[in-house]
Amino acid sequence: MLDVRGSAIAVSYIIAAVLFIFGLKQLSSPSTARAGNRTAAIGMTIALAATLLDRQIISFWTIAIGTLIGAAMGIYFGRTVQMTAMPQMVALFNGMGGATAALVSVAEFLRLTRVGDSIGVGEATSIVLGTAIGAISFTGSIIAFGKLQEILPGKPLQFPLQRVVNGLILIGVIVLGAMVVMSGGTAILWALFAAALLLGAMFVLPIGGGDMPVVISILNSLTGLAAALTGFVLHNQMLVVAGVLVGASGTLLTLLMSTAMNRSVANVLFGAFGATNSDAASSASAVGHTVRQTTPEDTAIALAYARSVVIVPGYGLAVAEAQHTVRELATDLEGRGVDVKYAIHPVAGRMPGHMNVLLAEANVPYDQLLEMDQVNAARDDPSSPIYGMPILDVDRARNIIVLKRSMGHGFAGIDNALFYHEKTRMLFGDARQSLTQIGQALKSA
């Protein structure tokens, strides 16, 4: 039976688990989402406080100092990061969680082998998987961070025999893992750790920047799984429950995201999206007619006399931090009796929902944001890599104005036939600058 302390810990863990589940439920609805995040934070506080009661803990100094440093780092970066840089911040925090899971697994193995206890197959397997998955999640997230932060090129990085090399590293990880389970050996576990670190980096490098949201989501659920595995090693049910909750909901989220892009997860991971389709891109531009340019003044007049305007924000708006400018423009137009709506593609920006967050920051009411309910799956160019991906039927509008810095390819490295459409006018320049000019022209229109 459990003593008083053990019972207190167990009851706290049960309360924390319920709070996590309830928090996740609240996070799935816009009106309760913020409360949900707090519910989960309260659950976390209870779980961590209860753990400090554990008799296994004999020294608190390392914990106290480590927590202070980690918390200061997390809070500082969490508060100061730009809204546009949120995705890579999530990737970075996710990588840290993965590293924690791997280090805990390695440390527990070292402790168990030195004490001389025999390590059961179940425990050894959990240690091996926790180490490998945590390490993959760590380096994978760091590479994803580097791509989104544009420290690394967003384009897929490829070299000859890449899949063969990656396959060999994967086999190496599996063989080393099997050796640890069967015969132990700390040197082999360290080798496994190193090989898994390498694998994580190598597996994200060939994936294009446009696919990073899905990759981060996969790595997020992997970290959850790694956390759950450390729960098996430490005989801690709290870790198992919370880790698996994240692993399962993260997997579902990954599937929802790739459905939004009409691509299978396997295609995201191994397709080297945006690298191999230069033929398709050039054929589209060859077929395409000339590009027509327009001016801010003409755009302002077209907007002022329109009955209905649909704004379709993309990542350019985020980069230029033009969300407030576009909102002001919309308010102006509404004052003139124009019906303004925002249509947001589910994967616009660098994470699904990224645009919604930015527009919400600029006080755009969310009932003006339209979800993409009508998608058109069959489009004009079957050789394009995004053929079949859900798209907004922008070309059904009477006039289309595209705001773009230049004719360069976007983040995904794919050409867009819309730019050559006969109803399209291009307005080149930084999004905020262009929008400001349109706004000024509108006042005098």
Next chain:
Amino acid sequence: MSQELVLGIYVFIMAIFVGFEVISRVPSVLHTPLMSGTNAIHGIVVLGAFLVAGSADSPLLHALGFIAVVFGAANVFGGFVVTDRMLEMFKKREAVQGEKKDA
């Protein structure tokens, strides 16, 4: 297999179903905050780092435990702070108009 392992596997499987069920109807507007929120929750792994760091009895284990606590704590605190900042921005139309009147 030990009784404890079997119990652990039960918990594991049940939690998979709960995890799938609880977020099955989430609007795409909330995908990013939800990913960020679950990211904070898996920071629970810092609990394992507490146990390792608190029971360490060699320099190597102290070092591993310390790094694990730092990373894990950054995951937890950063995760919740970032998620809160994202969700702070979701306002209803009434709230937005109220603010305009104040201004």
